[in-house]
Amino acid sequence: MTTAARAKGTTADRTKGTADHASGVGPLLRGWRERRRVSQLDLALRADSSARHISFVETGRSRPSEEFLLRLADHLDVPMRERNSLLLAAGYAPRYRETSLDDPSMGTLREGLDQLLAGYEPYPALVVDATYGVIAANRGIAMMLDGLPEHLLAPPLNAMRLTLHPEGLAPRIRNLREWRGHLLHQMERQIALRRSDALREVYEEVAAYPVADPGVDAFEAGTDVPYFALPLRIEHDGHVLSFISSISTFNTPMDVTVAELAIETLLPADPATAKYLRTHLP
Template structure:
């Protein structure tokens, strides 16, 4: 649920997002077909913006839909975007569509996470990578960051843990900066504090493949598998829950990984 401090109005929230995006009042006015004077009046509370004008500013500032609701509430309007539980019967078709999408990626690992990196659904490829992990890490809510970086999780199996850990922490830092998520900040502080025991990798392990992106190099039953991560989100979602979902796919980064996965899950 979105809460807003009473009596503050939308102005301070709008100014905070604008400054965080490092956009001047003039630049925002030009993008939103307005004037810097009007933007200033809205931010200082001298002018009450319309609902549509606030949403237009939010679009140009790339404000997440959850925070767009907060902006509207602060201005005295009703939230525009509902937040539906994934367990709600009205979401049955959404759940079925997501599960079908994940199956379509097999044998390649794929999962769906929410804004806190809790796993909503995963396919057999992900289950293969998680095989043998301790029960306390697999108990719901299963968290992708905790599962990956915990010293009893996937971390000991990741051959380039130092690089991959840095990549994931940077991803979380960027999300914290863009979305001001207290939940993600708490998770970041937890996983960043895990002890690191990087098994390292030799030149022979790395092989001659020229990667186009940082690969995840992970051991599975004595084999080194290489993946490149691809993250997708939904375009113009009309629900907070859907807006915060992300589909992460681990695509094979070399022919040997393709062959192994196809043999394992024909």
């Protein structure tokens, strides 16, 4: 991608599948069912099957067909990468490919992402992968990262590390405790949805960062803006900017790489922030 602040190397650092194929598909399927807190009977009703058949699959007494296994995975909301792991554990070939963003076949996607990010300027926007590795970012994000130490800006960039590291954006965030809590909770939800050791490692790293006393928090006296969502309030060049975060993903992806991409946009939460960005990034 030609967009500013592209982090090379992050596309290769994907979340690793954690399935133990030697144990068979049964324990993996049971693990996903229990993770989703769905009983065998409930899953059977959803998948037009029987609790007995689900039990036989989970105990290894019955080998599910490829289509039946994918139907169960769909009802359990199993991530695409892990659906491939289920298929491999059952003795089938992976259904979903994983294509590097550098592959020529992804050219149209890269161009589209670049246009989205550039079109959102002067407001900040970036694309991240399943472990919050930064794939691309626009000039709004580059402005916010200005002045950070080079060891944090060296690829592969990670959005959570950049935000919460004590030498990163954290000292500039006026409501750090609230925003940090939001980000950690977001990661916890993702960990609960995925079997991702790589994401858990990032979580454990950033959760262990020390948190300085924020002093006056974001909702200080004199702030009369009626925020409609938790804002990120961050200092830049002596000004306090306020943003509302929005995250978008691709509908019905057919590639693991695409399924794990997310586009985060930061919408100005007040007129002063919008004016400041238009002035500094014309």
